[in-house]
Amino acid sequence: MDARCPECEKVAVLNDEVTNVKCPNCNFEADYDTYLEIMKEQAINMSSEYIPKRPGF
Numbered sequence: 001m002d003a004r005c006p007e008c009e010k011v012a013v014l015n016d017e018v019t020n021v022k023c024p025n026c027n028f029e030a031d032y033d034t035y036l037e038i039m040k041e042q043a044i045n046m047s048s049e050y051i052p053k054r055p056g057f
Contacts, residue, residue: 006038 012023
Protein backbone atom coordinates (compact mmCIF):
# COMPACT_ATOMS: atom_id res chain seq x y z
CA MET A 1 0.00 0.00 0.00
CA ASP A 2 1.24 3.51 -0.73
CA ALA A 3 1.54 6.50 1.58
CA ARG A 4 2.89 10.00 1.16
CA CYS A 5 6.34 10.61 2.59
CA PRO A 6 6.23 13.48 5.10
CA GLU A 7 9.82 14.48 4.30
CA CYS A 8 10.16 14.39 0.50
CA GLU A 9 6.42 14.16 -0.33
CA LYS A 10 7.01 11.31 -2.78
CA VAL A 11 5.43 7.85 -2.57
CA ALA A 12 6.37 5.84 0.52
CA VAL A 13 5.45 2.22 1.18
CA LEU A 14 3.14 1.06 3.96
CA ASN A 15 3.84 -2.58 4.74
CA ASP A 16 1.11 -5.24 4.51
CA GLU A 17 0.76 -5.49 8.29
CA VAL A 18 0.15 -1.70 8.49
CA THR A 19 2.91 -1.29 11.06
CA ASN A 20 5.70 0.52 9.21
CA VAL A 21 6.10 3.27 6.60
CA LYS A 22 9.31 3.50 4.59
CA CYS A 23 10.28 5.86 1.79
CA PRO A 24 12.69 4.42 -0.81
CA ASN A 25 13.49 7.94 -2.06
CA CYS A 26 14.79 9.67 1.08
CA ASN A 27 15.06 6.69 3.46
CA PHE A 28 12.42 8.03 5.86
CA GLU A 29 11.15 5.24 8.11
CA ALA A 30 8.70 5.27 10.99
CA ASP A 31 6.20 3.00 12.69
CA TYR A 32 2.63 3.63 11.58
CA ASP A 33 1.51 5.42 14.76
CA THR A 34 4.43 7.85 14.53
CA TYR A 35 3.70 8.40 10.84
CA LEU A 36 0.07 9.27 11.65
CA GLU A 37 1.17 11.79 14.28
CA ILE A 38 3.59 13.43 11.82
CA MET A 39 0.92 13.67 9.13
CA LYS A 40 -1.65 14.96 11.64
CA GLU A 41 0.75 17.71 12.70
CA GLN A 42 1.34 18.67 9.05
CA ALA A 43 -2.42 18.84 8.43
CA ILE A 44 -2.91 21.08 11.47
CA ASN A 45 -0.12 23.37 10.29
CA MET A 46 -1.59 23.55 6.78
CA SER A 47 -5.04 24.42 8.10
CA SER A 48 -3.72 27.14 10.42
CA GLU A 49 -1.82 28.76 7.53
CA TYR A 50 -4.85 28.73 5.20
CA ILE A 51 -6.27 32.16 4.51
CA PRO A 52 -9.33 32.10 2.28
CA LYS A 53 -9.87 34.80 -0.32
CA ARG A 54 -12.84 36.82 0.88
CA PRO A 55 -13.55 39.86 -1.25
CA GLY A 56 -14.97 42.80 0.63
CA PHE A 57 -13.26 42.07 3.94
